[in-house]
Structures are given as C-alpha cells and as structure tokens.
Amino acid sequence: MRRFEDLFLTRRDLLRIGGVSMLGVNYLPLIPTRAQAAGKASPRGSARFCIFVMLQGGQSHVDSWDFKEGDWTPEDFAVKEFPGVGKWPSSLYPELGERTDKFSLVRSLRAWESQHGRGQYYVQTAHQHNPALSKELPPIGAVVASEYAARRRPTDSLPPYVGFNTFPQVGLIGPGMMPATYGPFHVNTSSDISSLAPPQSEQENFQRRWDLLKRFDSRLRTDPALEKKAYRDYHNHYEGAVNLMSDPRSSKIFSLPEEERKRYGENVTGDAFILARNLVTADAGTHFIFLTHADWDHHGKIYEPNSFYERSHEIDLCLANLLDDLEATKRPDGTSVLDETLVITMGEFGRTPGALTNIAGRDHYPQAYTGLFAGGGVQPGQVIGATDAMGAEIVDPGWAGKRPIYMEDIATTIYSAMGIDWTKKIEETPSGRAFYYIEIFSPTQLLANRPVEQLFS
C-alpha cells in the first residue's frame, strides 16, 4: 500500500523532477480522483459487483449460443428448440438450456481486433492497445476499484479487483497509472491457493515466523529516512498480506471443499468460479472480478472430445451453478446476490462460420459473436440482436444504438450498472493525453457509446 502523500504527484511534478524516479519506482501513480465528468450520464447503479468471464481464444458462436445448424454439425450435439433461444446444442449446454430464463444473450457483438493479444487487451480495458499509452492505461477493473475506493469500509480487507487464471497471450493488465492497490490481485487456481490463506493448522507456525521476521527486520522496515522509503513501502505490502491472511473470512473465501469442487466440475475454472462466488457473497471489499476460461482457440479438430465439447461442458456447469448459487444467497434485506452482481461471459471474438476449415477447425472471426449477460439488473430471458442464417453478419443489432455492440458499449454498460459515470476522463496522465473511461474515438469511427439499455428492460 502506498502512502497517501505519494499519490499526489501530478504530471507537472514529474516533469519538474525530470522523470528521475526517486527510489527506483519508475511509474508513479497519479491521483485518480481528478477524474472529471464530461457528459451527462445517468448511471443505473443496479449492481455493486461484476464478474466478467473471458472465454479466452474465442468461443465459436455458431456452435454454441448463436447456434447455426449445418451438415458439419455433429449428431451428438443433440440440437433442440429451447424457449427463447431457439436451436440449442443441448448436449453441450444442457444446464444453461434449462435456465434460459435466468440470463440474456446478445448476438450482435462485434470485435475490433482479430488477434488474441490485442483482442484480450480490448476485453480487459475497452481500449485499443496503443503501445504509447499501454503503461498508463488502466483496465476496467482498476477504474471500478478507484471509483469504489471512497465506499470502502474499514472492515473491507479484500482487494477491490481480483483476477483469476489470466495468462498470456496478453496476461492480466496491471493498474497502469492507478495506484498498485487498484490493480488486479491475481489468483491462480492451478497454483497453491493456500499461500493466500494458510489452513488453520499452519496459522500458528505462520504467526510465529511473522513475529520473528518483524523483529529481525524492524531496523530496515521502519527506518524513517527518506532513502529507506522503498523498504517501508514493501513492508506495507507485507502488512496487507498478513491482514488478508489473518482475516477469518479469508480462509473461508479461499477454500475449496471437495463437494463444491465436484459440483463445479473439478477443474481450475470451476475452482475460480467458486472463489469468485465466495468473494461477492462475502462482500468483503472485492467488487470487480475478471476470470479467464482458457483454450477456446479451436483452429483445428474443433469437434474432438477434449476440445470444443470439453470447454462447453465446463463453462455450462460453472455458469449454471454460479447463477443458481448467487440467486439462492440472500442479503439481509431479502435481495439475492445475483440481483446486485452483473455476470458477463464472452470471448475476444467469434469464429469463422459455416463449414469447418480443412483442418477441421474455425479461425478468428471478429464480425459477429455472442455474449451472455445475467444479474445486476439484467432482465433475463431475452435474446438481443440477430445474425444471418450463417452467423456471419449481424442483421439486427437489437438495441437503441442501431449498430453492432462493441467492447466500449459493454464497458459503458458495466459502468452504468455499477453506478459509475462512464463519461469521466482523467486529464493528468503521464503521457499528457487524457484518459477517457470510454474512449471517445473508436479505432475507425466516432461512436456514441451508451449502455445497452435493452438488457435491463
């Protein structure tokens, strides 16, 4: 945790000291409360939490949530009509098929990018990757963290923005110019999560060692000299970690009982879903969660059992259980956790429609794809937008914007649902170029971004 006074360096101060970083910290964070509103937005404020699930690699929309049948379709997809969503591969998405009244689909998504790295960057930031700005540009989760900083209660011990299992191509985007504490707290469920919350049996030994460490290292860690500031800062991170580990809620949040794991499919993604669910139900400081479900990049042999089938089964089970659990958990006032949690699931782009390629796969396809939305005020049971018979072109955008829905629009929707004025900008940036929460210039045209209100009505 940075000391507060460290945050009040403006770009001009940076120029004055010639960019010489005082203690080897090269990118000084700027104070994000300088964000100013530019327009007249009226955010909905229907959600306090957001779980964003990225289907990394790009889910084939035409084999899943915008299903298009053809002579390539394997028989065992067991295609059936389902209420509201039309044709549905019932063996791939059986659980979601039974819950079409709990979520809505948007079939008029379009991506700006057709490469994984740039596409995944877009999904995390809602901005085009620009190497001149990428060091300072914060992801959506860090913006949410800064906006929610003022609402943070003394009892909130968990980080505002938590990421799960997000590894390259692009990896999890850091806080940029925002303070490090607003950056993603990354949890890898295929690694040993007991580092974050040691089991009860190890607590005593841990506490003993921590006490010893503090005694051994107090001379350096508490030295008030300015040139020892880097050590004090680092000690603050230790204090933060120990707070987290010794909060009795942590060991509950970061635990994976066997029966739960079974319900969620016993895999790393299921584990991440359980922890994400625990984080929002605990309401202990975490508001934005970015969760990656990897390996959707099916260029070849898409219909092999361990490829599209397996991914679909995993995400089907995870989403269905998450929606059930969030709905079943009630706050004291009787509202369900799902009511205040916006859940979004989508890839960085779709995949080429029609017949498979000659290596039996589908390639990247940005022109049209589908996202799943639920909770946080979303009116479930809708299908917004439509593509042509192939799933190649969007024929009906299905919303007031009357054009395809881009990541900028989805970010606008997230900010609106979370009660954040999406027209804000931060003028004082290291590069001198204003950071707009939602970029006013899209890569190729001027878009009037607005929330996808149709989702909520």
Added chain:
Amino acid sequence: MEADNVPHAPLSDDATFFRRVHLDLTGRIPDDAAARKFAASDDPSKRDKLIDELVGGEGWQEQWTLVLLDQWRASQNRIGWAGRNLFHGYVTDALQLNQPFDELVREMLTANARSNWYVGPSSYLVRWAVFGDNCTEIMHEDTADDMTVHMFKDFMGINLQCVSCHDGANHLEQMNVWLTERKRREFWAQAAFFGETRVLRRVEERNTQDEYLIDEKERNGYSAAAPSTVRVPRLSEGIVEPAFILTGEKPDPNKPLRAEMARMFTSHPQFARATVNRFWAAMMGVGIVDPVDGFDLTRIDPSKPVPEGWDVQPSHPELLEALAKDFVDSGYDLQHLFKVIAKSSAYQLSSSFPGEWKDSYSKYFARKFVRRLSAEQVYDAVVKATNMPTPIQIPRMDTRVNYLAQTRGPADVKAAKNLDRAFKKDLQFFLESFGQANREFNEPSREGSILQAALMMNSSIVKSKVKPEEGSFLAKLLKEELSQEQFAERIFWRFLTRAPDSQEKDQALTLLAERGRRDGGEDLQWILTNKVDFLFNY
C-alpha cells in the same frame, strides 16, 4: 555535485559492493565463501579486478542476453521456439565475442533470411510482422511502421509511437518539444526505408507457423494510401520516399535501403547516447535521461537554449556526453562500457545516506538507489542461497539449467518438459506475480504487491526450499562442527552476503537455542529470505 554543494554518500562497503555487482552483472547473488574472502582481502585494486573478471564472463553473458531479448520482445509466439533459441544463441555469442554493438545492431537491421529459424539476427525485425484480417496476410506498411517504432525505441531512446499515427502538434506539447514538431509524414519517410522489405509467413497445409522469410524483394515501396489494421487510417496518396528522420538524409539509390538506413542510424550520435543511457539505467536503476525511451532531442545539448518553461533534459548532460564519446572511441565496446559504469564512483556509492536525503539530490546520483530484485533474481537468489536447484529443461534443446538467468526466456518454465506439474504452476505464478516480462505486452516490472509478500511467506516455492533437505546448504551445514555463533553467521553470509549485526546475532542465537539448529535453522532461512535486504539490491 560539489559545485552545487550537494553532499554524497560514502563508498559502499566491500561485502555490499560484492553482492550488488554480482546481482547487476550476473543476475545472481554471490557465493558466500568468495564474499568473505573478498571482504578480507587487502588488495587495493580488488574491486577493479572483480569487475574485469565478471564483465564478459558466462554469468554476464547469460544475464544480459536475457535482458536484451526481453527488451526486444523475442517471444516464441512470434518467432517460434527454433527462432527464439537461435536468436538467443546469436546474442550470447555477440556478447561473448564482444562484437561492436553498432555492428550487432546493423546485422539485425539488415538481415535477410529464407527463414528466421536459420538466421539468428533476422528474428529482431520479423517479430514485428503485423497481420491483416487473417494470420497469413502481412500488412506491408503496418509492419514497416512497427519495425521503425521499435528500433527507435530500443536503440535511439526515442518513442515514435505517437507520430506513427498523427502529427506531434496538438498532442505532445506538454511532453516532448522535438516530437511535437514531427509530422506523421516524416515518420512515414523513415518507415519507407522498409519499403522494399518483404516479410512472408510460412504456411504448411494451411497451418501457420511462427516462421518468417525476410528479404528486400518487395518492389512497391511504402504507400501513404495503404490500409491499416493497427493505426489511424493513412488516407493519403503516393509512394513515400525514404528520409532519415534525424537528419533528412536520403539513401544512395544504388545501395539496399536497409543497409543505408542502418548506416545512418548507428553512426548518428544519438545511437551511442541512447545506448550508454540504457545500460547506465540498467545498472543504476535510473537513467541520465529517464525513462530511457523518452529522449527529447531539442533538450539534450546544454549549450543550446531550451524553450521557455523547459529544462535541459539529461540530469547530467556532461556525463551523458562523456560516456557516449568514450563508447564511440572504444569502438562501441559493450564490455568496456559495463566496466566503466561499474568502476565509477557513482555506481559504488552506498545506498545509505549519512545526512538527511533530499529528493533534489537524486539527479546527482549522490547515493545508490535501491531496487527490488527482478522476478528471476528473487527465485535465483532463493535457489542459490538454499542450494536447492530444480533443473529446468530448455524447450527444444538438450540443455537443463538451474537458474532462471540461464533460461532463454520467460516462457521456458511453462514449456519445460521435465518439471513436476504442480511445481511448474507454482513457479509460473510466482514469477508472474513478481513482474516477469512476457515478451508480449508486459515489460518487466519491479512494483511491489500484497501478492508478492504472500508468496514470499507462504508459497511452496520458498517454504520447500528453506527446508533442510538432502543436498541443501542447511543439511550440509548441520553436519559441520560449528559453534552456535558460527552456525548463525554462516547462514547470514550465505543469504545476505554480510555478517549479522549484534542485535540480529542475539535474536538468531535465541531462536537457535529455543528451536534447535534443524528447525531454528529452517526458520532463520525463511526469515532471511523475507528480509528486505534479501529482496532488494541496495
């Protein structure tokens, strides 16, 4: 410094210097016995001798190849494993043979290859190939733009990214005087040196490979009307004639374009200036111009007036010019440059300051700045101190290494065939959390985080390595006949390259008395691994 009446820190003590110079030059902490010997030696030229020994040595070659390839983003996703390994070997050879740095850069900028998997230096440029709507189509002008942006960033310290999309005016007034005056057309003229450069991606049975051809057989030049998949549309017309953006010089029409470009590029004074500044920053933690790719050419020369409201940019213009001149005079001798920096008093000062430190002293380099160890260095330091290596198989090679400084890139841990699956996941996560570069979008970072602290205290990586397992440093130490005091001192020297102070010694003796040498020794190793003077280069 004296002219401005700025006090400076004293020279670092021998043991501190020994640790620092090993970390900076080889990426690893030093051997404890060698450190004690060095501290005890009364040879007045022992520091210079040590530097001469380390610079050019194997550890130095390994460490700096890794740093350079991280900087150049030599990702196997872009150039293939074969291309990456070959490129790595090529750079290591250049460092070992002390190839003049300007010559190395010219080789990379002019390399032609049927495949970058067979010609080491060709990977530098083909890494920046920009795709069209599918992954086989290469966008000719976009690729030229990206190559141009990155070679200027890497070797000239100039960030042309902004003017690659639009003129500098109305954008960069607050940031950079020189860039404000640049036009996008001037950038195109620079990129037009790649107008005849052809890059093709290899496709086998419709499967794309991360393997590229690069030659100068493209005849269409650089079109100002070309569409772009990554930049603001060009919307102009005609073929752009090449001109060097720093001088306006045009190429000799009888010579290959890239050879002409490389000649102008490496002979310009800014090339030497940016190079010495980059290595100075890497050794010192802060550049004379910082950030190292933020040069403002209008504000470099202290003898020329700078615009109203601006200062001369380098914190030490004379130092920068002297280093650059010396580098050119030495024949762009990289080993010489490292020795000059490491032997400078600025480098050898203590990080502690006797009086009250003021931020205004920073630019004088009046003391050494402290930095957290890099992700690789933290892990390597744990391995070295505990003597608990886990061999890592380099992908597509018949080589196993114990230290991350010896790997060929950050992707090697994930791809290592021999590693236990759980250990691999834990180590990958550990490194990512400590800011390891990924050669795609993430540059190496030394920011701290709560997660790092949690992992240092609780990850299986640290907890398992501090145990007195067979073959470990601690297991061996337990077998030696030592007094309690000697036992504690040996552990301190091993982990921190210094003796304990009197308070630390008392605390260690109490701990060993209470818990015994086996358990207390493990505790002590855990504590020292988590001390800030283990985690920082100071």
